[in-house]
Amino acid sequence: MQFSKKHNTITKENINEMVITFYTKILKEDGEVAKVFRDKLGEDINSEEWQEHIKILTNFWAMIALQDPEYQGNPMRAHFDLPLSREKFGSWLVMFFEVIDTMYERDLGMIFKSRAENIASNFMRNLQL
Ligand code: HEM
Numbered sequence: 413m414q415f416s417k418k419h420n421t422i423t424k425e426n427i428n429e430m431v432i433t434f435y436t437k438i439l440k441e442d443g444e445v446a447k448v449f450r451d452k453l454g455e456d457i458n459s460e461e462w463q464e465h466i467k468i469l470t471n472f473w474a475m476i477a478l479q480d481p482e483y484q485g486n487p488m489r490a491h492f493d494l495p496l497s498r499e500k501f502g503s504w505l506v507m508f509f510e511v512i513d514t515m516y517e518r519d520l521g522m523i524f525k526s527r528a529e530n531i532a533s534n535f536m537r538n539l540q541l
Pocket of ligand 1: 445448449452453465468469472484485486487490491494496497500501504527528529531532535
């Protein structure tokens with residue numbers, strides 16, 4: 413998706429747009445990362461499972477970027493039983509960065525990118541990858 417103008421503020425609405433854009437991109441890429449998501453949530457982004465995931469991830473990023481209080485989950489726990497690898501985390505980050513760079517002004521994009529990178533490192537360490 414192309415955005416004529418990059419966002420220069422972060423809102424919960426544009427976070428939701430970013431989350432949808434990111435997972436639409438993942439499902440379209442059809443690589444190893446897509447396979448993990450397809451096996452867990454199916455391939456129809458309009459399904460109940462995907463809509464729930466998108467809502468959770470919107471709340472998650474809104475907690476990080478806007479101190480929004482709605483996210484109540486445990487991000488690490490969701491990943492323990494998934495077939496993950498360093499390579500998959502690498503591809504996940506590349507795709508995430510691409511979406512952030514298309515959607516947000518540079519300084520705002522850094523908030524998402526640096527947190528994503530940190531969290532991915534923590535996940536890999538905890539998963540002993
Ligand atoms: C290869 C990389 C990754 C894959 C394949 C992956 C896959 C998944 C899947 C399939 C779920 C849904 C689990 C379920 O519904 O039971 C999930 C949940 C989630 N993921 Fe990831 N993930 C990856 C990396 C990341 C990273 C780097 C972050 C954060 C920056 C992240 C944040 C989350 C969050 C917040 C949830 C929801 C947890 C909850 O239920 O509260 N993931 N992930």
